[in-house]
Each structure stands twice: as C-alpha cells, then as structure tokens.
Amino acid sequence: MHAIIDLPQWVIDENEKLPKFIESIEERMELVIEFSRKNIRYQTGGPFAAGVFEKSTGRPLVIGVNRVIPLNVSSAHAEIVTLTMAQKILGTFDLGQDGMPDYQLVISAQPCAMCYGAIPWSGIRSVVIGASGKQVESLTGFDEGPVHPQWQSEYRRRGIEVIENKRSADACEVLKTFAASGAKIYNGRQRP
C-alpha cells in the first residue's frame, strides 16, 4: 500500500534548465510564479508553486507545484510536494541539520494552515511569500483554513525568517487567470 508524490514531466524538464544561482529574492519569486502559471496552462495542478533555494547563494534545489487533483491527495499542496522532493534529493527529513546551508522556501502564495504547520518540521530557515492569504481567498475562493492568528511571530520565534509581499501583483495575476478559467476550487468542505 503506497502513494506516489510526483512532479509532472515539464516541471522536471524546467528544473534541469534552471540557472545555477538566482541572486535576488525578486528573481527567485518570478521564477516560482512562472511555475505556478504553467501549472494552470498544462493543467497539472492548482495555481500554486514553491521553490527551495540556498538562502545566501540563491542556488535552486528544486521548484515544485501543487498536485492535489492529479494525484488525488489533499495534502499535495505546492509546499508539501516541494519540501518532500527537496528532502528526497538531500536524503534527509531535516533541511536544517548541521552542515547544511540555510534553505529558503519561496512560495507564490501565503501558506495555508497545513503548509504553515509543515514548514517548521522541514528545517526551512526562511520563507518568502508572494500573494497574501487574503488575496488567495478573495481572488479564487480557495480557503486558507484556520491559520494561526500570530503566524509571523510564531515563525520568527522559531528562527524562521518571514518575507511577505514579494511580486504579489504578479502572483495575483496568476490567481485571477485561474479563477477566470472556471477550474475546480478543491477543498474538504464540498458538503457543508
């Protein structure tokens, strides 16, 4: 009994073509947003992407996308999928262990309640966010879930840097495109 969490072929191909280093946080975010845009275009998941980068050098480890509907797995949000791939690549469940560089997670939109809770377990040291949770909810109808009311300070208290509102206009454009496509807004409450 098992489930496979995978990335579509185009994501694998694009990962192989990434530049060796992406210095600015804005450029890292632009790249991640481009993956979220293509995930709509190729119909390989929801309108969200995430990338793991070495924080100081900007070396990309992996960029991944939302896979909920294609995999039929409700937890296959971009953050969970991408962190799982990063852990697979590095052969550890802790990206923050001794001897590793600080890793940064760049996300096209603010993490939902689940992904918010998942990030501290991953060993990620820095989170960069595009669209806000409120923008996600108002533009698409996706629900962010019961996110902790002091989510930023809880992260900082745990040594996780939070950088918000990076290229959020571009991230919101992708969400608008998705909403306009009439694609399915999945959530666990189709039957209230």
Add this chain to the structure above:
Amino acid sequence: MHAIIDLPQWVIDENEKLPKFIESIEERMELVIEFSRKNIRYQTGGPFAAGVFEKSTGRPLVIGVNRVIPLNVSSAHAEIVTLTMAQKILGTFDLGQDGMPDYQLVISAQPCAMCYGAIPWSGIRSVVIGASGKQVESLTGFDEGPVHPQWQSEYRRRGIEVIENKRSADACEVLKTFAASGAKIYNGRQRP
C-alpha cells in the same frame, strides 16, 4: 522525480486482518494505539498512528503510522500518511464528497500544527484524539508546533466534530515507552 509514501509490511498485513466493523469509539482508539505501539517495536517510524473509519458503522478503511524517519519525509506524520492512503483507496482527494459516508479520523495523539491544518482539506468529518498535545510534548519532547489557540472551535465551525481524551492513559503509555527507548525525537529545529 518522485517520492513514495508507503506503509511497512506489518501494517499492510494487520490492515488485512481487521474486523469488518468496530462499533465503539474506545475500541477504535485501542486498535489505533496498538498500531502506534507496534510502530516503536518494529522500528518503522515514530510513536504515532491514525485510523480512518466510517463514523456511523465503525468499518475501518485504513490504519496507518508515522513514517518520518524511514521515508526521510518530514510531513509523513501518521495523519498525513493515513489520509493519503485513504484517498488512494477511495480514488479521491475529498473523503467528504457527496455520496460518501462520514469518515472519522482516530488519532493516538492530538494533531500537530501541520496535521491540524491538513484534516479540513481531507474531508474528514470527525476527529477522535488519545493523548493531548501537552502530554505529547511533556512525555516525549516532540514539539506540536504553532497550533491554533482555538483549534477545537475552528474545527466545529467547519463542521468537524472533535472528541478528546479517549484512552489517553494508554496512548501516554506508548509515548513513555518511546521516550524511555532513547529513540530519536525528530523535528525541524535541531539547529536553533
């Protein structure tokens, strides 16, 4: 590029031998706690287990266990693994969709911040908890993460029933056994 989320062979074998219906909530919890106990004994993951049952009949769909260390995936908590297997079995990311019975998640310990956020996306309608989050933290040193301060009322508001403190003494015994074994307490903050 992919990751496999699986259950150990003994869990698959034990799932095949489950009774067809387990009527009382206490018996469902006893069964789940037994899986958490065996997960320590067979060294196939952390001291946590979760089961998905049809709420009204008690028919077990699947019981799963924590797999963080064996899989090197920080999100492979018992709840995420078990919900993923349930979704795989039923071929849907939403266990709460029309035409399905209400599904109940029985967990040996209170969900951490991540699993708390994951449960609403899964379509689960009822959650039964053994050990409390405080008991997990005090008995083992595991961190529950930034759990929402009004976690129970946020669930109820979303139509998810919460039943706490079921067979918690038995669940705590398993946690004590684990702590006494000197096994690894994984988390994402090994380097503060």
